[in-house]
Structures are given as C-alpha cells and as structure tokens.
Amino acid sequence: MATQKMKDKLAEAIQHIKEKKQESEEFIVRINTHYNPDPDAIGSAMGLQVLLKDEGIESKIYYSGEISHPQNKTIVNVLGVTLEKRNGKPLPDGVDACVDCTESNSKAENPVLVIDHHKSSTKAKYNFTDTSYGSCSALVWKMMKEDNHEPTQENSAVYTALLLGIRTDTNDLVSENISKDDFIGYQELLEHSDKESLQKVMNYPFPRYLYDNRLNVHKEGNSIEKDGVFIGGVGYISGSQRDVISILSEEYARMESVTTSVIFAIVDKKELHVSVRSTLVSVDVSQMMKDLFGEYGGGKSNAGAARIPLAFYDDMVGEEAEKLWKLTCNQMFK
Numbered sequence: 001m002a003t004q005k006m007k008d009k010l011a012e013a014i015q016h017i018k019e020k021k022q023e024s025e026e027f028i029v030r031i032n033t034h035y036n037p038d039p040d041a042i043g044s045a046m047g048l049q050v051l052l053k054d055e056g057i058e059s060k061i062y063y064s065g066e067i068s069h070p071q072n073k074t075i076v077n078v079l080g081v082t083l084e085k086r087n088g089k090p091l092p093d094g095v096d097a098c099v100d101c102t103e104s105n106s107k108a109e110n111p112v113l114v115i116d117h118h119k120s121s122t123k124a125k126y127n128f129t130d131t132s133y134g135s136c137s138a139l140v141w142k143m144m145k146e147d148n149h150e151p152t153q154e155n156s157a158v159y160t161a162l163l164l165g166i167r168t169d170t171n172d173l174v175s176e177n178i179s180k181d182d183f184i185g186y187q188e189l190l191e192h193s194d195k196e197s198l199q200k201v202m203n204y205p206f207p208r209y210l211y212d213n214r215l216n217v218h219k220e221g222n223s224i225e226k227d228g229v230f231i232g233g234v235g236y237i238s239g240s241q242r243d244v245i246s247i248l249s250e251e252y253a254r255m256e257s258v259t260t261s262v263i264f265a266i267v268d269k270k271e272l273h274v275s276v277r278s279t280l281v282s283v284d285v286s287q288m289m290k291d292l293f294g295e296y297g298g299g300k301s302n303a304g305a306a307r308i309p310l311a312f313y314d315d316m317v318g319e320e321a322e323k324l325w326k327l328t329c330n331q332m333f334k
Contacts, residue, residue, distance in 0.1 A: 003146065006142070013113055014057075016125065017057055018056075026092055026093050027058075027092075028058045028060055029095055030060060030097065031060065032101065033083075033098075034063075034105045036242075038072060038169075039071065039161070039164040040165035042075055044099035044115065044162070045083075046162070047141060047143075048099055048143075050149065059097075063084075063085060071168075071204045074204035075201050078201055079157040096108040096109055098113070100117070101116060101118075102114050102120045115139060118131065119286075134169055134173075134182045137162040137163075138166050138186075151192045160189075160194045160201075164201060170182050209241050210243075214248060228258060229261075230262070231264075233328070236325065238267070238268060245264065249261045260283060261278075262276050266328065269310070269315075271311075272308040273307055275303075276289065
C-alpha cells in the first residue's frame with residue numbers, strides 16, 4: 001500500500017468516523033480482535049486506540065474468546081491492557097473496527113474499518129489489508145506515523161505491545177513473509193519501548209498444567225511420527241488450558257527429525273482444536289488446514305489452526321468419552 005495512498009485513505013476514514021461521532025454523545029470505536037487475541041492482535045488494537053485518541057476519538061478494545069496463552073496473559077498484566085469481553089451484553093453506541101482480523105473471525109458487525117495482514121475478505125468501507133506485511137502491528141505503526149503520531153513516554157506500553165506483535169508474528173524477524181516496514185517498525189519501536197516490561201513478557205512463566213499435559217501426548221495411542229511429521233493428541237482439556245496445544249506444536253516442530261508437528265485436543269468436550277507448525281518452506285500450512293478442515297481451518301505459511309465443533313458429544317463420559325478420543329486419534333493419524 002503506497003504511502004500517499006495510505007495517508008489519504010486514513011484521513012478519509014478518520015473523517016468518516018468523526019462525522020459518525022456527531023450522531024451520539026457516547027460514541028466510541030469498538031476495536032475488535034480475533035476470538036483469542038495474541039500479541040499481534042493486542043499490539044495492533046492498542047496502536048489503533050492511540051491513533052484514534054490522537055484524533056480525539058474514544059475507543060475500547062473487545063474480544064470474544066479466551067486469553068489463555070501464558071504469554072498473552074503476561075502481556076495483559078504487565079502492560080496493563082484493558083480488554084472487554086464481547087459476550088452478548090449491550091455495547092456502547094459507535095462503530096466496529098477490526099485489527100488482525102475481519103468480521104469473519106471476530107464478533108464485529110459490519111465494521112467500518114479493517115486493518116489486517118492475512119488473506120481475507122471484508123465488506124468494510126475502509127479496508128487496510130496488506131498481505132506483504134509479516135505482522136499487523138507493523139502495519140498499524142506505519143499508519144500511526146502517517147497520521148503524524150509523536151512518540152511519548154506515556155505510550156511506552158503501547159510501543160512495547162506493538163514491538164511484541166511484530167516479534168511474535170515474524171518469528172523474530174526471520175519468517176519468509178516479512179516486509180521492510182516490519183524491520184523498520186521493530187527498530188523504531190525498540191527505541192520507544194519499556195525494556196523492563198519487555199523482558200518480563202519475553203520471560204513469561206509456563207503454567208504447571210503445560211507439563212502435565214505434555215505427558216499425555218506420549219501415552220500409548222496418543223501420538224505417531226512418520227516421514228518427519230509428528231502428530232500428538234493431548235486428550236480432553238478445559239478452555240482455560242487450550243494454549244498448551246499451540247505451545248506443544250511449536251516445541252515438537254523444533255525436535256530433531258520433525259519438520260511438521262500437529263497437536264490436537266478436545267476442548268470443553270465441545271470442539272476439536274488443532275495446531276500445526278512446519279519448518280518446511282514447501283508446505284503452505286494455511287492452505288493445508290483449509291484443505292483438511294474446510295471453513296474450520298486456516299493460518300499462515302508456516303503455522304495454522306482449526307476448531308471443529310463437537311457439541312453433539314459434550315455429554316459423553318467414561319467409556320463413551322474414551323471411545324470418542326480413540327476415534328479422534330485414529331482420524332487425525334489418517
């Protein structure tokens with residue numbers, strides 16, 4: 001997205017929101033992340049919030065799933081991020097915006113503004129989607145600069161969150177889908193970030209249940225390895241522990257002899273969650289997930305996830321639950 005085109009389009013979007021603001025005294029922009037916000041979604045949301053504040057527009061950040069990954073919890077706690085859960089309760093007057101997502105993977109209704117770096121479609125009037133970026137945070141930082149944002153000490157937590165967003169989504173600036181603006185943004189944000197908070201987040205603690213569930217993967221019948229692919233099942237877990245799936249998939253992808261790891265679990269007896277990581281350049285994980293799981297799967301070039309509804313089986317216990325798990329393992333191994 002050319003700089004001047006972005007600047008003009010951003011100015012038009014802000015003017016449109018300001019005109020909408022005149023219709024209600026309690027008007028806000030409802031900034032939506034995807035269901036389970038990660039560092040890139042959190043950083044992008046905080047960045048957009050500051051951009052809007054610079055323009056005299058109030059906003060709130062919303063999500064609708066869970067913040068369960070220990071790193072994401074640490075970011076929220078250390079940086080003092082305020083997010084509200086969008087769970088059906090009445091929302092304040094205003095318009096929806098999406099960051100690192102669209103209306104298809106969030107609860108946003110007819111968003112007026114979308115900022116994303118994934119291959120996605122949206123009906124938003126102002127669509128700032130650019131797949132050349134490795135992170136949405138770098139794109140938001142670019143937009144903040146185009147809006148003449150001047151860094152201040154007061155916003156150091158925001159710059160730290162944006163930095164972490166770039167760092168995680170570009171795999172420490174070494175992923176194949178990375179832009180010049182990701183590099184530039186990382187360097188600039190590092191200068192303005194809170195180094196103490198940054199260290200705390202980078203050294204986030206692992207929960208005890210991660211170690212307990214790691215053992216489950218190696219129980220008889222729960223895993224298989226063949227031709228560089230490791231597939232492992234964790235078993236039945238609660239929604240608050242769903243982060244172990246992505247953590248373990250990242251771990252096994254780094255194991256010697258493994259190039260692609262697939263970790264899965266049944267969450268809250270309602271959904272089958274799958275996380276995939278691959279170090280093979282020849283494997284398009286995003287497309288693979290869509291081929292395997294259709295509308296329930298997606299991701300990016302080297303990482304993907306899927307959530308398949310299993311609500312019909314949520315009342316299974318004992319022997320029935322064990323049979324369902326064995327059936328799930330057999331199907332995944334195929």
